[in-house]
Amino acid sequence: MAKQVRVRIAPSPTGFAHVGNAYAALFNYAFVKKNNGTFVLRLEDTDRKRHVEEAEEVLYAGLSWLGFSWDEGPDKGGPYAPYRQSERLERYKERVGQLIKDGLAYEDEGAVRFKNPGQEVSWNDLIHGEIKFPGDQITDFVILKSDGFPTYNFAVVIDDIDMEISHVIRGEEHISNTPRQLALYKAFGVTPPQFSHYSTLRNSEHKKLSKRRDPVDLRLYREQGYLPEALVNFLCLLGWSHPEGKEVFGLEEFIEKFTLERVRKAGPIFDTKKLDWLNGLYIRQMDNVALASTLNKFISADTSAQFLLQVVPIIKERINKLSDVENLLRFFWEKPQIGREMFENEKSVEFISFALEALRGTENWTLESVNEALAQRVKNKGYKTGEFFMCLRLAVTGQKITPPLNESMVILGKEEVLVRLETAQKVFLT
RNA sequence: GGCGCUAUCGUCUAGAGGCCAAGGACACCAGAUUCUCAUUCUGGGAACCCGGGUUCGACUCCCGGUAGCGUCACCA
Numbered sequence: 001m002a003k004q005v006r007v008r009i010a011p012s013p014t015g016f017a018h019v020g021n022a023y024a025a026l027f028n029y030a031f032v033k034k035n036n037g038t039f040v041l042r043l044e045d046t047d048r049k050r051h052v053e054e055a056e057e058v059l060y061a062g063l064s065w066l067g068f069s070w071d072e073g074p075d076k077g078g079p080y081a082p083y084r085q086s087e088r089l090e091r092y093k094e095r096v097g098q099l100i101k102d103g104l105a106y107e108d109e110g111a112v113r114f115k116n117p118g119q120e121v122s123w124n125d126l127i128h129g130e131i132k133f134p135g136d137q138i139t140d141f142v143i144l145k146s147d148g149f150p151t152y153n154f155a156v157v158i159d160d161i162d163m164e165i166s167h168v169i170r171g172e173e174h175i176s177n178t179p180r181q182l183a184l185y186k187a188f189g190v191t192p193p194q195f196s197h198y199s200t201l202r203n204s205e206h207k208k209l210s211k212r213r214d215p216v217d218l219r220l221y222r223e224q225g226y227l228p229e230a231l232v233n234f235l236c237l238l239g240w241s242h243p244e245g246k247e248v249f250g251l252e253e254f255i256e257k258f259t260l261e262r263v264r265k266a267g268p269i270f271d272t273k274k275l276d277w278l279n280g281l282y283i284r285q286m287d288n289v290a291l292a293s294t295l296n297k298f299i300s301a302d303t304s305a306q307f308l309l310q311v312v313p314i315i316k317e318r319i320n321k322l323s324d325v326e327n328l329l330r331f332f333w334e335k336p337q338i339g340r341e342m343f344e345n346e347k348s349v350e351f352i353s354f355a356l357e358a359l360r361g362t363e364n365w366t367l368e369s370v371n372e373a374l375a376q377r378v379k380n381k382g383y384k385t386g387e388f389f390m391c392l393r394l395a396v397t398g399q400k401i402t403p404p405l406n407e408s409m410v411i412l413g414k415e416e417v418l419v420r421l422e423t424a425q426k427v428f429l430t
Numbered sequence: 431g432g433c434g435c436u437a438u439c440g441u442c443u444a445g446a447g448g449c450c451a452a453g454g455a456c457a458c459c460a461g462a463u464u465c466u467c468a469u470u471c472u473g474g475g476a477a478c479c480c481g482g483g484u485u486c487g488a489c490u491c492c493c494g495g496u497a498g499c500g501u502c503a504c505c506a
Binding site: 010011012014044045046108109110111112113128131132133134136137139141142143144145146147149151152153155156171172173174175176177179197199200202204206207208234237238239240241245247248264265266267268269271273274275276277278280284315316317318319328374375378384385386387388389390392393399400401402403404405406 | 499500
């Protein structure tokens with residue numbers, strides 16, 4: 001029987017869930033789902049200086065938001081608990097003790113160092129192929145710090161052994177750690193897991209994404225109104241390509257098509273232009289009712305569900321991020337600041353007076369009646385529709401760029417539209 | 431600096447020796463539709479890092495160089 005597939009992601013809870021966590025989760029999740037394996041979430045929280053309270057919850061929330069779930073973890077428990085390294089200290093000490101007893105490690109100023117065997121190490125990386133390191137690259141590295149905590153390279157190996165991890169899929173920054181870890185596996189007489197190192201995401205400066213300098217906090221994306229499906233889809237496109245060349249697809253399809261062989265070796269740049277496009281695409285695909293209720297959180301004013309439902313069709317194809325609605329719709333609840341200088345067209349007063357008269361006489365305030373009141377008569381008058389509507393738009397909304405005007409006026413209501421037009425008219429009288 | 435990884439349009443990528451005078455997507459530009467914007471549609475410019483091999487033939491294989499990135503912590 002083939003060995004069961006068990007993979008893990010091992011984030012450190014340093015404050016928030018970031019894009020890198022999501023990217024790691026994505027590959028591991030796809031791989032494990034595809035192979036009917038078990039997905040383990042392990043917390044690497046041995047750096048006490050960096051520990052942040054509540055970071056754990058934030059991390060789970062971020063990953064869950066994107067649609068990832070895990071089978072074993074600190075919150076879920078599991079047969080290999082505990083899943084927090086800080087709770088596994090005794091276990092590490094026990095294994096350190098074993099190495100010392102076997103003469104493979106020694107104490108050094110309160111810490112414990114592993115004795116470097118100095119042999120060449122190599123492994124067959126599932127993404128890179130064979131990677132080889134000369135033996136003199138590994139020195140006697142610390143495995144247990146003087147504060148009693150294990151170092152990363154030691155803890156990770158102990159945990160992966162104990163949790164029977166079969167495949168380690170992680171970022172390329174770990175390639176140079178792998179020889180040390182391999183030496184440890186050898187010391188314990190354990191067959192190491194299969195290693196795969198994907199390239200880490202870069203910023204526009206081509207540097208590894210930085211938690212401090214780059215916008216990588218997943219909450220940032222959520223707050224701006226990126227849909228999790230769009231973000232996941234975007235991440236899928238970085239470093240991996242669909243065998244049929246598709247660009248728009250969901251997690252399910254990603255899992256179905258995912259193979260490590262199609263993971264590119266070069267490091268992709270996290271350029272969100274394409275994300276914006278994808279997000280707009282996903283927004284346009286959303287059901288109007290669902291979109292209306294989602295939008296509520298991105299509007300500062302108190303708006304009714306009915307208003308949102310009315311407004312969705314006219315803004316749906318005009319936003320790339322949900323947060324774009326605020327600017328697009330502001331004129332609905334904020335009276336425009338009108339100034340004479342805004343109206344470049346010399347016929348502006350005439351336009352406004354004409355519109356006022358036409359709209360005053362409109363009985364049923366519906367799109368049909370408003371269209372009828374304006375469109376045909378504007379033509380008859382010989383006005384240029386573009387000029388006329390731009391003037392009207394400025395008078396009613398105060399902006400040059402708005403959703404379709406007649407539709408907007410219908411939603412705004414007859415009374416409010418007339419008031420605004422009268423206000424605009426007055427500007428020319430003083 | 432040592433070691434390691436990588437190298438196709440601005441960006442994400444396809445390409446596993448001839449199907450490539452290199453394809454798609456985003457972005458950009460132009461045009462069509464249009465009351466603005468947007469959507470949609472059409473069109474356009476835009477790349478195989480350099481130099482040697484191997485081969486009848488190289489974007490694809492090998493070597494060297496260059497560049498970028500990573501790593502050399504009692505961080506993870």
